[in-house]
Amino acid sequence: MNASRSIPLALLAAATAVLATACGPTSTTGATGAGSGTAAPGASAPVAGSGSASAPAPASAPAAVSARPAASRSAAPTPPGGKAPAAGGNAGSDSYAWKHPCDPGQVSIQVEYQHGIGDTRRIIVATNHGSAACGLSYYPAVAIADSGSIGSTSHPARFATPKVPGGLGGAPYTPIHAGSSLYAVLDLDPGHTTSGAVRGYDELDVKAADFMPDAATTNHPVKAQPGNSGNPYVKAPVLSLYRSSIADAVAQVGNLADFE
Template sequence: MSKTRTRTLFSFAALALGATAIIGGAGTSSAASGNSDSDSYAYSHACTSNQLSVQVIRHSEDSGQRVIEVRNLGGNACGLSYYPLVSIGDPNAADHSHDIKPLVPGGLGGAPAYPLHAGQAAYAVIDLDPTGKAGPTVPQGTELNVLAHSDMPNAETLNFPLGSNARVLNPKLGLYENNINDAISSMEQADVQS
């Protein structure tokens, strides 16, 4: 059975506003019993590609920051990993072992997953150059590779062009949060290699 993925491509001018990829159609299954939009339901039901849309937007206050928005299009809550799996590299490379991976916050604990309720969004922020000291821009065509949930197969990774003038040095990625300001605060705490 083949999966279909829809991806909307934008011109470079539109990249500044963001790009969206809908991984699959909205999930329509319902729970046999219990509240299917609760945290406890999310903890035991991982998000699938069929119920998510992923969008990457350049943060207007800092051109080096990108906001990753993951929205639950389904009717039930689902669980995400604490943060998306992210790398930066050439999408045409045969070997992705040299892709750049960001630092993430360490010392994680607590709930077994980030609960994403029906119709809601989770936000994670990546700062491509938190030092502000990056050298030349990355090669044209370099992309931000995003896997919304760590248990999804690598084939579900979505690629978003970084655009021209992007600079990358010691990037930092925060945890999923329910608003962008908290996602930025989380990113600032990143201290462990992902």
Template sequence: MSTLRNRTTVLAAATTAVLALALTACDGDDSGTKSASPASGNSAAASSPETPKDTSAANTDTAKGSGTTGGSTTGGSGTAGGSGTAGGDTSDSYAYKHPCKSGDLSVRVYPREGSATQQVIEVNNVGANSCGLSYFPRVSLGAANASDHSSDIQPTVPGGLGGAPAYPVKPKTAAIAVIDLNPSGANGLTWINEMNVLADDDHMPNAETQNFELGPDVKVLDPKLGLYRSTVAEAVSSMKQAGTS
């Protein structure tokens, strides 16, 4: 009987010890889980601000990549100039070696303000690079409906020309020439109603001549044409030298 009690006591003690160990293990798991959760949360919080930074960096890189591609595409038209972002080569030396092309020019003809007989010929460079023109445009005056233009009138121009190999025109600027259809103001030819302009007689074919209608009351007599200049005033001064050497 005593032995049985001892065994019972031993079993109870063993059971108690096992329960105690189990409870200790459970407390350890709970403690570990609780301590792990804050660490995990802090880790997420620490990495959370970096996530937008990484995303921003990726977006920036992507934007830069597309910008570079766009720059290359945009710069393609200015490749010849070799200056990309500057919009092309704007030097006079480049213009001397690269004659203007019709596709890079816009030509206008309009009456000069304050004069009844003078017309302004304005040749704008709409290209990306500087280009070179002949010293003055080739101009002839005739009838729009004429089948034969051999009798068209050509103006006199200044003589004694020399110097640079071409007249340079920078991008977004104009070369201006002025023609006086009737410098003396006397009675002149009344059948002329059209002005024909070739911006560069040295390098452009006749087919690129442009035609401009003149007013109905135009009288042409001994017309004079000046050289290309950067302003109307300078072009007028050059025109007055036409016919002189």
């Protein structure tokens, strides 16, 4: 889908604030675990399962931005050679990134499926197309949404947010160097069970960082894999922190003890 819809920033920000006050980044998306899929304004995070939320909504697809509450916009163009031009000593500087949060137009988001890491998992790729390093939050802001449940506010009325690892602490932002990518892995159904799972969600609404405006949300269609047809099962979804490699993000999302 190609239209951007905003993630309910109030909800995601609330969930993030709880984690961020006690945390800091570490070296590709927090919120509560799955359950009802309903959320109320100010709640720390909706739980996946079924139900509806009265709060605003979520985003997904190559990166971009738009007016309607989150639909994918086209990703920012990749510089020649796939690398952004160097910006003096700031292109790969962590200390510079800690003082300079990323602008929405500087970072693109893509959502990918790779059978090799598991059919319930999706890879969220954040790429810095700028000439200098910048800072992202510890994980992307993600909502798993029912795109057909549009309420009076034009936001999906039904969505779920994944749980993220606890015990965070460290620098103010996760650095992303110029021309580089970070990866977070989302597991829609880590228990691999159909019992109590929901199949109504068909979209991932994603922002590269929780502090970015809702207009930076991108919306990405999500289908059951393999086959790319029908809605996937969603139950107690979990999301890794941003990592420098897909393998590291997969390893974290596979350790469910980190999400307790």
